[in-house]
Amino acid sequence: MQEGRVLPARQINRDLLRSILESPRWFWLAVGIFAIVTFVAWGAAGLMINKGLGLTGLNRPVMWGFFLVNFVFWIGISHAGVMLSAILRLSKAEWRRPATRAAEVLTVFSLMTAVLMPLIHTGRPWRTVYWIYTLPFIPFDFARGVWPNVRSPLVWDPSAIYTYLTSSILFVLVALLPDMAVLRDRTTGIPHRIYTVLAMGWQGHPRQWKLQIIAGVLLSALILPVFVSVHSIVSWDFGMTVAVKSWHSTIFAPYFVVGAVHSGVSAVAFAMIILRWIYGWQDYIRHEHIDALGRLLIVVATGWFYFFVMEILFGFYGREADEIAVRNLQFTEYPWNVWFIIFVAVVYFIPVALWLPKKFRRNLWIMSIACISVNIGMWLERYIIIVPGLTQKQVFTFDWGTYTPSVVETMIVIGTFAQVAMLMLLFARVLPLIPLYDIKEGDILKTQVQIGRRTVPATFRED
Amino acid sequence: MANGHHANGHHEGGHHAGMWVFPQASETTQDVVSKTYTMPKPVVYGLVVSGILLVLGIVGFVIRVGVSGFDAHGPWGYYAATFSFVFMITSTAPLAAVAFRITKSHWRRPVTRISELFGLLGVFNILMFIPLMMVLPPIHNPNAGHHELEVRRTLWFEVPIGAPHWWDMLGIIGLALAALVILWLSMTPDLAEARHTATGFRRSLYGMLAGHWHGTKRQWNYQKAWLAMLGAFYFMLLIFMHFTISTDYAMSLIAGWKDSIFPVLYSLTGFQSSLGLLLIILFILRRWGGYDTYIGISPFWSASKLILAFSLLWCYHMFSFGITYWYGRLEVEQNILKYLLFESYGGMFAANFFFSFVAPFLTLLWNPVRRSDWGPALAGAFALIGAFVFNLRIFVASFNADHVYAHFLADVPAPVFPMLWDVFIVLGGLGLVAFFYLLATRLIPLMCIWEIKEGTMYQKMDTLIRGRYLVLAKPE
Numbered sequence: 001m002q003e004g005r006v007l008p009a010r011q012i013n014r015d016l017l018r019s020i021l022e023s024p025r026w027f028w029l030a031v032g033i034f035a036i037v038t039f040v041a042w043g044a045a046g047l048m049i050n051k052g053l054g055l056t057g058l059n060r061p062v063m064w065g066f067f068l069v070n071f072v073f074w075i076g077i078s079h080a081g082v083m084l085s086a087i088l089r090l091s092k093a094e095w096r097r098p099a100t101r102a103a104e105v106l107t108v109f110s111l112m113t114a115v116l117m118p119l120i121h122t123g124r125p126w127r128t129v130y131w132i133y134t135l136p137f138i139p140f141d142f143a144r145g146v147w148p149n150v151r152s153p154l155v156w157d158p159s160a161i162y163t164y165l166t167s168s169i170l171f172v173l174v175a176l177l178p179d180m181a182v183l184r185d186r187t188t189g190i191p192h193r194i195y196t197v198l199a200m201g202w203q204g205h206p207r208q209w210k211l212q213i214i215a216g217v218l219l220s221a222l223i224l225p226v227f228v229s230v231h232s233i234v235s236w237d238f239g240m241t242v243a244v245k246s247w248h249s250t251i252f253a254p255y256f257v258v259g260a261v262h263s264g265v266s267a268v269a270f271a272m273i274i275l276r277w278i279y280g281w282q283d284y285i286r287h288e289h290i291d292a293l294g295r296l297l298i299v300v301a302t303g304w305f306y307f308f309v310m311e312i313l314f315g316f317y318g319r320e321a322d323e324i325a326v327r328n329l330q331f332t333e334y335p336w337n338v339w340f341i342i343f344v345a346v347v348y349f350i351p352v353a354l355w356l357p358k359k360f361r362r363n364l365w366i367m368s369i370a371c372i373s374v375n376i377g378m379w380l381e382r383y384i385i386i387v388p389g390l391t392q393k394q395v396f397t398f399d400w401g402t403y404t405p406s407v408v409e410t411m412i413v414i415g416t417f418a419q420v421a422m423l424m425l426l427f428a429r430v431l432p433l434i435p436l437y438d439i440k441e442g443d444i445l446k447t448q449v450q451i452g453r454r455t456v457p458a459t460f461r462e463d
Numbered sequence: 464m465a466n467g468h469h470a471n472g473h474h475e476g477g478h479h480a481g482m483w484v485f486p487q488a489s490e491t492t493q494d495v496v497s498k499t500y501t502m503p504k505p506v507v508y509g510l511v512v513s514g515i516l517l518v519l520g521i522v523g524f525v526i527r528v529g530v531s532g533f534d535a536h537g538p539w540g541y542y543a544a545t546f547s548f549v550f551m552i553t554s555t556a557p558l559a560a561v562a563f564r565i566t567k568s569h570w571r572r573p574v575t576r577i578s579e580l581f582g583l584l585g586v587f588n589i590l591m592f593i594p595l596m597m598v599l600p601p602i603h604n605p606n607a608g609h610h611e612l613e614v615r616r617t618l619w620f621e622v623p624i625g626a627p628h629w630w631d632m633l634g635i636i637g638l639a640l641a642a643l644v645i646l647w648l649s650m651t652p653d654l655a656e657a658r659h660t661a662t663g664f665r666r667s668l669y670g671m672l673a674g675h676w677h678g679t680k681r682q683w684n685y686q687k688a689w690l691a692m693l694g695a696f697y698f699m700l701l702i703f704m705h706f707t708i709s710t711d712y713a714m715s716l717i718a719g720w721k722d723s724i725f726p727v728l729y730s731l732t733g734f735q736s737s738l739g740l741l742l743i744i745l746f747i748l749r750r751w752g753g754y755d756t757y758i759g760i761s762p763f764w765s766a767s768k769l770i771l772a773f774s775l776l777w778c779y780h781m782f783s784f785g786i787t788y789w790y791g792r793l794e795v796e797q798n799i800l801k802y803l804l805f806e807s808y809g810g811m812f813a814a815n816f817f818f819s820f821v822a823p824f825l826t827l828l829w830n831p832v833r834r835s836d837w838g839p840a841l842a843g844a845f846a847l848i849g850a851f852v853f854n855l856r857i858f859v860a861s862f863n864a865d866h867v868y869a870h871f872l873a874d875v876p877a878p879v880f881p882m883l884w885d886v887f888i889v890l891g892g893l894g895l896v897a898f899f900y901l902l903a904t905r906l907i908p909l910m911c912i913w914e915i916k917e918g919t920m921y922q923k924m925d926t927l928i929r930g931r932y933l934v935l936a937k938p939e
Contacts, residue, residue, distance in 0.1 A: 151790075228779060232779075232783065236786070236787070236790075239787050240786075240787060240790040240791065242791045242792070242793060248787070248791060249723050249787070250722050250723055250724040250725075250783055250784045250787045250788065251723035251724040251727065251783070252783075252787070253779070253783040254724070254727065254779070254780060254783065306702065307727070310706075310723045310724075310726065310727065311723055313618060313723070314721060314722070314723035316620060317616055317617075317618060317710075317721055317723075318616065318721040319612075319614075319616060444927075445927075447925065447927075447934055448936075449920075449921065449923065449934060449936035451920050451921070451936070451938075454938075456921070456936040456937070456938045457936065457937065457938075458921075458934045458935055458936035458937065459934070459935055459937070460925070460927045460932045460933070460934055461932060461933045461934070461935055462932065
């Protein structure tokens with residue numbers, strides 16, 4: 001599995017710090033474009049908060065629309081970090097090395113973006129303080145006897161998401177320490193001072209390395225339950241709602257988690273291809289890494305498909321008229337039936353068909369298309385789960401509704417994509433998106449074994 | 464496990480002590496084959512005990528037929544649980560060989576044959592399934608009235624001819640055949656080598672099974688390609704059969720039980736318990752079977768992490784089911800929770816939860832325990848007991864829920880305790896597996912010789928800076 005050459009440490013530093021120490025002209029242009037789109041979206045959100053939720057397509061009974069779809073989508077993307085970093089670190093997969101940092105950073109930024117969605121969705125974001133605090137000096141709830149229902153998944157959500165966000169940031173910071181020390185030693189002036197503080201006195205002593213590795217492994221293990229809990233709780237926002245028949249399903253939690261991993265890992269694979277292209281990191285993000293991600297994605301996609309089939313089959317299993325009505329809407333009525341076919345095709349059949357041949361997995365264009373396709377499909381999936389169920393939430397057909405997203409909602413959703421892209425680029429400007437020490441460690445552990453006339457790549461294992 | 468050189472291979476000391484073993488490739492065939500020909504006393508005792516249990520099982524079955532006949536499905540709950548347990552572990556066990564061969568995990572090598580050998584027991588799954596076909600109530604309600612469903616809840620929506628009985632049988636036959644072919648493909652190179660030294664009926668059997676195998680490059684390529692393809696097919700069929708057995712013979716017999724996560728839970732229980740069983744066998748072979756030359760700590764350590772993961776997943780899926788039902792506050796769901804989890808079979812559920820999650824989790828939480836041979840085997844034993852209780856809880860409850868065609872479970876039925884012949888049936892099921900597996904071990908080499916030899920080429924100890932470390936090669 002090793003195709004790259006072993007590079008000298010000095011060259012690794014030079015190549016991987018290029019994004020920080022040099023600023024090509026396209027960088028600020030790209031950041032500028034993303035910033036404009038982001039600010040337009042923020043402007044739209046501001047307008048909506050000023051004028052009210054009437055600017056959106058939300059109506060009774062569809063009170064959850066684009067914002068919540070987008071919330072679930074970004075929570076899903078955030079699952080890439082732990083999947084790639086923690087699980088692959090624990091399983092000692094060698095090919096993880098160039099992918100971990102980008103995955104972890106994507107986790108942080110997508111989570112930050114995700115939490116904005118429910119806040120915007122409230123229409124009056126300042127009132128969300130009552131979701132979290134029930135302290136005596138905040139009198140509103142007390143005065144009206146209104147309390148957050150701690151038994152509601154809507155209250156568990158923020159707890160899980162903020163725990164995940166905190167631990168993900170910690171995870172990134174611990175892994176960044178040795179690289180910050182390298183930057184500290186290569187910068188001057190104010191950046192030097194900032195990196196000195198961030199490096200926390202890292203000198204690369206054996207004891208520091210040992211502690212850093214232990215911290216990484218412990219965090220990897222501890223973050224796993226948090227990772228699973230986040231999307232499970234998001235799924236229970238839906239699964240525990242008995243009133244919406246197509247939501248009340250026991251499989252929602254693992255189904256959502258696997259779907260999140262599917263979209264997250266696809267997003268990381270696409271991000272890696274982009275990074276390789278814009279920063280010229282061909283020696284670090286090699287075809288073998290994208291190939292390995294492709295193979296992992298076949299497994300994850302097939303796992304997702306299994307849960308998807310279960311969810312659909314058991315929708316019919318109950319033979320309950322109200323649930324069958326929702327399924328009927330999803331599968332047979334325009335435009336939902338078209339969306340549904342597109343969704344299944346772009347999430348599973350097209351990408352998996354593209355990932356199966358090794359030749360395709362090593363073609364970066366094809367991999368990009370497949371990974372984007374998954375994420376389009378996963379966004380659609382959340383839309384198809386959320387909206388049709390709500391349109392037919394009521395028992396009587398004359399209470400059934402429709403939902404058409406407004407321009408404001410669409411702009412805010414587009415803005416979230418620009419925001420994450422902008423944050424990723426800005427991160428790459430100040431900190432390395434490929435961990436330097438991890439790449440160097442990987443090179444040290446590389447070796448070969450001679451079997452007959454063949455030389456087979458091999459790795460030193462510590463256990 | 465002593466460090467240093469061994470009669471047939473050697474172990475490295477230091478950090479890697481006992482973790483990896485390095486058998487001598489040139490002596491492997493002779494050593495493994497000669498062990499297959501012997502009949503040690505513990506095996507004889509095992510055969511006698513399991514044979515007695517098997518006979519008891521047959522007696523119990525005959526009495527059950529005499530007492531209850533095949534008209535009602537209720538009395539067959541313990542039989543169904545026994546079938547499901549036997550099916551669950553014997554059909555899932557070959558997956559270890561299939562899956563870890565596809566992922567090219569080196570630690571699998573001593574495990575593969577032990578797991579593939581369970582493929583021989585597939586034929587007993589077919590036999591044990593026949594009575595269940597006879598007692599399963601039809602999908603169409605023969606006495607449909609106003610207060611009952613015309614067609615009970617089932618995954619066979621359009622009720623194709625023979626559904627679900629014959630379709631399930633077809634799947635079980637398919638699994639058994641696929642497992643046998645996988646075993647045959649895997650053992651062909653070993654038998655081809657062993658046929659030269661074997662005598663008597665073994666010589667002719669090995670010669671017949673090995674066919675024209677000469678180990679040409681073309682033959683090896685075909686063998687590996689077929690193993691991979693059949694492995695993928697086996698995996699898909701297995702998951703499908705877990706799905707159908709768990710719904711047709713459990714969920715659909717409890718009115719109103721609509722639980723999309725249950726087939727997943729069933730599969731997870733199968734993965735966890737069958738891997739646990741393999742670790743128990745591996746432990747016995749390493750400690751007392753004379754196979755310590757081939758079995759290091761590595762398979763225990765690697766599999767222990769999987770059992771730990773399965774235990775956590777089991778708990779997670781169980782929780783997902785429980786909380787969704789509990790939170791909904793629907794009468795039907797509350798009744799099902801009371802029936803399966805908290806009241807009627809509450810004690811069984813507690814035991815199930817303890818053995819499937821708490822005990823293996825607490826055992827394997829500690830790295831020194833995971834890095835031993837006894838720790839993962841102990842956790843495996845817990846998982847196996849957990850799966851046994853799981854099957855008893857689910858299938859006995861499902862077969863005795865009554866009102867199969869009702870819209871929902873209106874009340875919480877009382878638990879059903881086993882009669883003496885039910886106990887015989889359960890013991891007989893366990894005896895059957897042990898008896899025929901032990902017999903098979905005397906006929907077919909318990910180590911996959913060609914994979915062990917292949918492994919010796921891919922692993923070695925080497926020096927890196929100042930330490931000695933394992934080098935693992937991974938060809939594409």
